[in-house]
Amino acid sequence: MASSRSSQKPPGWGRPLRLLLRLVLMGVGLGIITGSALKLAGPAVQRRDLTLPSWLTPRVKPDQPVQSDSKPAILNPPSSTDTLGRFETKQELTALSKRWEALAAQDPDLQVSAFMLALDDGRYAQLNPDTALPAASAIKTPILLVAIEEIDAGRLSWNEPLTLSKTVVGGGAGWMASKPLGTRFPTYEVATEMIRVSDNTATNLLIERVGGQADLNARFNSLGLSATKVNNWLPDLKGTNTTSARDLARAIALVDTGEALSIRGRDLFREVMGTSVTNRLLPGGLLKGLGGSQGKPDDSLMIKGYRVLNKTGDIGIAYADAGLIELPDGRRAVAAFVVKGPFNDPRSTELIRNMAAAMAPVLKPKPAPPRQR
Structure with a gap:
């Protein structure tokens, strides 16, 4: 009996260590299996083909933005275009209309076709x-608006070269028509010269690049410019290309309001x-209404804060001018005038200036509020 008891070994730490090792290995294995399963199920959860139990759904703090299926979370969403005007x-300014x-x-x-709209409050x-x-x-x-829409859509690059061809060469204003056929101009130069010096060949290059006259007219219609149509290459001295004062003002306003x-x-x-270097009609008329000199309208208006x-x-046979007017208090307005009359009749341009001058009283800035101390 004594011999048998002496041969038994004390229990020691072997068994607890083996049990602990098994538990660790089981935990690691379950973690790997669970992680793999969640990784495979992730896309299905995002598509909402599979719903996780509530205890697996991540909790979101009240002030934390929730991310949608396809759009990134936005901490401070941008304000609507209402803050930029529309x-x-x-409210019609009947005195000005009359x-x-x-x-x-x-x-x-x-x-005559005339239209003015204060973008910030809707007076017109x-x-x-x-x-x-x-x-x-x-x-x-x-x-220009349609061309830059093409740039926004990625279908045109600002530096894409446009090639001068016989089809697009237009007489009248501008210098690009004097260059040899085959000359290539970057789009930014074409667009700028179309406005800066009213280059007709540059305009035809853009008409051709955006798809031609029919496509361009369809784009005008989609923008709500129902009276605006290109029926001939520029310079169109017969006046077959048409527009209205509301259309011209709308084209400018859609850009400035973010629409x-x-x-x-x-x-x-x-x-x-x-x-644009020509400023004798709308800018000159507005300056006249504000009581300014007629030296350089742009510079004189700038001194007054406009x-x-x-x-x-x-x-x-027709004269027109349309533009965005920035006021000294930060508000903005759009105005446009189109007049058709006898060839080179000075009454047409004088009428535009006088109508622009008549706007001055309603486009004066609001007094600045008193400074808070």
Whole structure:
């Protein structure tokens, strides 16, 4: 008996260690299996083909944005375009509309289309705003809008070279027509010269590049520019290309309010519009209404806190001007005028200036609020 008891060994730590090792290995194995399963199930959960139990669903803090299926979470979503204004008429400035009517009545043989809209509050004035009249070079503004839409969509590059061909060579304003056929111009130069010096060949290059006249007219229609149509290559001295004052104002407003183009596209549009060298109609008339000298309208307006980004048109039988007006208090307005009359009749341009001058009283800045101390 003594011999048997002495031969038994103490239990020691062997068994507990083996049990602990088994538990660790089982835990690692279960972790690997569970992780692999969740990884495989992840796409199905995102598609909502598979729903996890509530204890596996991640908890989201109340102030933490929830990420949707396809869009990234936005901590501070951008405000709506209402903060930038909209192309929306709310309150007619009847006194200004009647003033325009009286000015036009002095020359009844002239056909007039006029429109102004304060983007921030919807005040507006109008005179035959939807009458389709010869667009002249004013149609280059909506053409610029469509071209930059193509850039936004990735179908056109700002530096893409456009090749001069016999088809697109246009007479009149500009210098590109004097270059040899086959000359290549980057798109940014073509777009800029179309506005800066109203180059007709540059305009035709862009018309061709965006798909031609039929495609361009369809794009105008989709933008709500129902009176704006390109029926001939520029310079179109017979006036077959048409537009209206409302269309011209709308084309500019859609960009500035963010309803058309990206932020980068809007910047390109504004930069190009700011290069126009002709400023005697809308800018000159506004300056006249503000009581300024007629030396250099752009510089004189800038001193008063105003800026006008405009594009004119002139084919002798029709004159036009349309632009964005920035006021000293930060508000903005769009205005457009188209007048058809006898060839090279100075009454047409003078009427545009007088109508622009009549806008000055309603486009004065609001007094700055008193400074908080």
